[in-house]
Amino acid sequence: MTLPTDAAEATALTAGTEPVTRPAPKKPRLIGTTSWYVVAIFICAVMIVPLLWMITIGLKSRTAVFDIPPKLLPHEWTWSNFVNGPKAIRFPRLFLNSMIITALSVLGGVLTAMMAGYALARLRFPGRKVWFYLFVGSMLLPGVVGLIPLFQLYKSIGWYDTWLPLIVPAFLGGNPLFIFLARQYFLAIPYSIDEAAKIDGAGHLRIFVSVMLPLTRPAWLTMAILAFQASWNDYLNPLVYLYSSGKWPLSVGMASFVSPFAGKTPDWSYYMATNLLYMLPPLIIFFAAQRYFIQGLGALGSTNQK
Amino acid sequence: MSRNAGSDVKAAYLFIAPAMLGFFVFVGYPLVRSFYLALTKYNGLTDPVFVGLGNFRRLFTTDPAFWPALRATGYLVVLYVPLSLILGLALAMFCNQRFAGVRVVRTLAYLPVVLPAVATITLWKFMLDPQVGLLNTILDRLGLPTSLWLQGSGTSMPSVVLVMLWGVGGTMIIFLAALQSVPTELYEAARVDGASPWSVFFRITLPMISPIVLLQVILQTTAALQTFNQPKILTNGGPGFSTNVLMLSIYNNGFPTLGRIPQLGYASAQVWVLFVIIIAVIALTAKFSSLWTYSDTSD
Numbered sequence: 001m002t003l004p005t006d007a008a009e010a011t012a013l014t015a016g017t018e019p020v021t022r023p024a025p026k027k028p029r030l031i032g033t034t035s036w037y038v039v040a041i042f043i044c045a046v047m048i049v050p051l052l053w054m055i056t057i058g059l060k061s062r063t064a065v066f067d068i069p070p071k072l073l074p075h076e077w078t079w080s081n082f083v084n085g086p087k088a089i090r091f092p093r094l095f096l097n098s099m100i101i102t103a104l105s106v107l108g109g110v111l112t113a114m115m116a117g118y119a120l121a122r123l124r125f126p127g128r129k130v131w132f133y134l135f136v137g138s139m140l141l142p143g144v145v146g147l148i149p150l151f152q153l154y155k156s157i158g159w160y161d162t163w164l165p166l167i168v169p170a171f172l173g174g175n176p177l178f179i180f181l182a183r184q185y186f187l188a189i190p191y192s193i194d195e196a197a198k199i200d201g202a203g204h205l206r207i208f209v210s211v212m213l214p215l216t217r218p219a220w221l222t223m224a225i226l227a228f229q230a231s232w233n234d235y236l237n238p239l240v241y242l243y244s245s246g247k248w249p250l251s252v253g254m255a256s257f258v259s260p261f262a263g264k265t266p267d268w269s270y271y272m273a274t275n276l277l278y279m280l281p282p283l284i285i286f287f288a289a290q291r292y293f294i295q296g297l298g299a300l301g302s303t304n305q306k
Numbered sequence: 307m308s309r310n311a312g313s314d315v316k317a318a319y320l321f322i323a324p325a326m327l328g329f330f331v332f333v334g335y336p337l338v339r340s341f342y343l344a345l346t347k348y349n350g351l352t353d354p355v356f357v358g359l360g361n362f363r364r365l366f367t368t369d370p371a372f373w374p375a376l377r378a379t380g381y382l383v384v385l386y387v388p389l390s391l392i393l394g395l396a397l398a399m400f401c402n403q404r405f406a407g408v409r410v411v412r413t414l415a416y417l418p419v420v421l422p423a424v425a426t427i428t429l430w431k432f433m434l435d436p437q438v439g440l441l442n443t444i445l446d447r448l449g450l451p452t453s454l455w456l457q458g459s460g461t462s463m464p465s466v467v468l469v470m471l472w473g474v475g476g477t478m479i480i481f482l483a484a485l486q487s488v489p490t491e492l493y494e495a496a497r498v499d500g501a502s503p504w505s506v507f508f509r510i511t512l513p514m515i516s517p518i519v520l521l522q523v524i525l526q527t528t529a530a531l532q533t534f535n536q537p538k539i540l541t542n543g544g545p546g547f548s549t550n551v552l553m554l555s556i557y558n559n560g561f562p563t564l565g566r567i568p569q570l571g572y573a574s575a576q577v578w579v580l581f582v583i584i585i586a587v588i589a590l591t592a593k594f595s596s597l598w599t600y601s602d603t604s605d
Contacts (some may be wrong), residue, residue, distance in 0.1 A: 039400065040411050047414040050472070053440050054429050069446065070438045116325035125318035131326065138333045142584050144532050144553065146332055148560050148574050149339035152350065153331075169332060173325025204317035233422040235535050240561055251424045255539055258428050268432055275425050286420040290413065 058082070058273035065268045078269065085270035086277060089253050090246075095277075098232060098249040101166050105231040108170030109178060110223045114216070116173055117182025118208055122194065132183070135176045151240060161243045166234075170227070178223045185219035186212070225289050232282055250278050343574035350568045361575035372576075374547035375555040378463065379580075382551055383530045385467045390526055391519070394477025399511075401478065402485045412482070416475035427539045430469040431456070434540075456541050459548045466536050466549055477522060484518035485511070520595045527591070528584050552580050 057065060058081055060074040086092070119125070120132050154165045173179060189212070197207045213220070235251045242248055245256070254275065258266040344361060346354035365372045401412045418426055433440040434455040442452040455465045488511065496506045512519070534553040537543060543550035543558075560573035 033405070036403075036405060037407075040405075040407060043397070043400070043411055044414045046472075047417055047475075050426075050429055050433060050440070053433060057432070066438055068437055070440070070443050072443075112324040112328070115321040119318040119321035123314050123318035123321070125315045128318075131322065131329075134329060134333075135325065138329060140528075140588065141333055141337075142528060142532055142581060144556065144577055145340050145581055146336035147556070148343060148570050148577060149336040150332070151560070152339075152570065153335070155350070169328065171324060172328030172331060174328065179325055204313075204321070208321070229420055233424070235424050235539075236557075240557075251422060254422075254428065255424045258431065258539075271428070272432075275429065279421050279425050282420050282422060286417070 054272045054275060057269055058085070058276055060269050062267055062269050081269050081273035082277070085267070085273040088267065088270050089257055089274060091250075091253075091274060091277065093246065094248055094250045094253040097163075097247060098251075101163055101238075101249055102228055102231040104163075104167045105170040105174070106224050106227040108167065108172075109174040109227040110220050112171055112173045113175060113178030113223060114182050114213070114220055115208070116179045117184075117186050118212060120179070120183045121186035122189075122191070123204070135173075135179045139176045139180070147240070154241065160241060161247065163242075163247065165241045166231075166237055166249075170231075175223075175227070175230075178227070181223060182216075182219060185216050189215055221289070225285060228285060229282060254278055340574050340577055343571050344578045345575075346571040348569075348571035348574075350570050354571060357571070361572050362579075364572070365575055365579065371547060371550065371555060375550050375552045375576075376579075378548065378550055379531060379533075379552045381463050382467060382533060382549075383527060385464065386470055386530050386533075387523070387526050389467070389471060390474055390477050391522060393471060393474045394522075395481050395519075397474060397478040398481035398485055401482055416479055418473050419476045419479075423535045424539065426472065427469060427536055430472065431540050434465055434469075457545060459545045462541055462545060462548045466540055469536055469540060470530075470533070477526065480518060480522060481515065484515040488514045520591065524588055524591050527587050531580060531584055531587070552576060556580070 056073055059077050059079065060081075061076055061078045064071070064074060064076070116135070120128060120135075150165070151160075154160055159165050159168075193211060193215075194207050197211050202211070232249075233251065234249075235255065238249050238252045239255075242252065245253070248256075254271075257271050257274070258268075343354060345356060345358055347357050347360070348354035397415055401408060401415065432438075436442055436452065436454050436457060439455070441455065445452045453461050453465075456462050492510050492514070493506065496510055501509070532553055533551055534557065537549045537551050537554050538557070541549045543554050556573045556576045559569045559576065562568055
């Protein structure tokens with residue numbers, strides 16, 4: 001295992017502090033570089049091959065999927081799977097459901113966490129510290145504890161089989177991690193800024209909306225991305241709360257596609273074609289906003305470092 | 307500071323009110339309520355009937371599915387947590403190097419984490435199919451022995467863990483952030499001293515990131531104890547009870563399908579067993595953390 005030396009070497013080389021030592025390690029480095037790329041290619045393959053496999057299945061005919069031994073590439077390319085597959089689970093409907101649920105959860109989760117973070121970081125009120133610790137502490141509370149009582153609560157107020165249990169919690173501070181991140185971010189903004197705004201006659205609402213929200217864009221964009229992932233990918237909550245298949249989001253719809261109900265074999269080629277469409281929104285967001293992912297999670301790593 | 311304290315307090319409570327209400331509804335209430343329900347017989351329709359510790363007695367003595375569920379959960383944790391930490395750290399160390407294309411590796415390694423769980427788990431379910439799955443096809447072409455994967459009672463749990471490990475990029479990204487915060491002077495000093503790679507790893511890298519390792523042990527263990535999606539979608543607990551983890555058992559008792567009567571009190575008792583295990587893991591890890599995490603006084 002030669003990782004640490006290479007690390008030191010790499011930093012020394014790029015820093016360019018000791019040009020004299022450069023020629024010496026040249027030969028072993030060449031061999032090192034080759035094995036390095038073998039490992040790198042292996043890692044990439046493990047991550048990407050399943051996705052490529054998914055796409056080829058999505059392009060095979062419904063019977064070719066069950067060929068033994070399986071062929072790696074389809075011999076007839078069945079593009080119609082991308083039409084018939086989505087039709088089979090009423091994809092447009094479930095897609096719209098997912099979109100509405102996710103949009104509202106993102107809005108609620110980000111807004112209320114930013115508000116709480118603003119209060120905790122920049123306003124003085126009795127119990128400020130206590131509330132901060134309560135929020136941070138609640139991050140450790142396992143979600144399973146809420147499963148049954150909340151199910152009963154929602155059922156008793158007529159929210160079972162509606163989207164409300166999936167949306168309303170977001171508007172109540174939803175994710176304590178977001179409150180924590182928002183507070184950290186607000187703490188870093190100079191206080192002279194809101195003093196100046198106050199002198200100009202701005203109230204707290206005005207300061208929050210027109211001064212703080214523009215300044216904290218990276219923070220709430222990161223949260224919005226994470227909230228999107230969480231809501232779009234959530235399976236357990238919609239599974240528990242939604243009975244009518246017309247109200248399902250894609251996660252539950254896709255899972256029902258392959259559950260061996262009534263002993264029927266799932267249509268894997270239909271499924272894989274549709275699966276690709278289901279993955280598309282998070283994929284697009286991921287590639288569009290990569291740096292926010294790394295930044296947001298990096299901040300998480302370093303704040304916990306203390 | 308010449309602030310208007312009165313309006314500050316009013317504004318503060320207005321800003322934080324939604325989160326405060328959320329705390330009572332989603333933390334306080336479920337804690338109290340689920341503890342009470344654990345002591346009752348409750349089908350969700352008629353009123354709960356208090357049975358004291360009856361649910362727990364039934365769990366530990368007469369329920370034939372409970373010990374297997376505990377065993378399956380333990381097996382999953384013991385298999386998944388160390389592997390995810392070791393692989394995650396190794397991957398992070400690899401991706402912490404400078405070489406052309408390192409960003410591609412990093413991005414691809416993190417990619418499975420952002421994809422919907424249902425989408426990736428079902429994909430793996432198909433790849434693990436013994437007859438037409440990709441894994442057996444590859445093994446077969448390489449002349450290696452194939453496996454029943456999810457369908458064999460001995461291989462089902464390792465297969466579930468294999469699927470979970472595909473998401474190791476989540477652990478990697480946290481370790482990567484930690485590795486990047488280690489001062490490079492330490493590595494330079496070690497290089498000048500001619501330290502071996504192993505001693506650099508064990509005397510510099512690992513001690514410097516030990517607080518993050520500790521945090522990861524706690525987070526990964528508590529998450530693994532609550533694993534639901536993978537066993538639910540991949541195997542639905544089977545074959546036999548081999549992958550019927552506690553979360554699945556709770557779900558099946560609390561939200562049964564095919565017209566069976568929900569046993570919400572009984573499921574709540576299982577929730578509390580799981581809750582106590584999680585608290586114990588956190589407490590024990592934190593208690594023994596001083597033995598192996600880095601602090602300024604240790605050498």
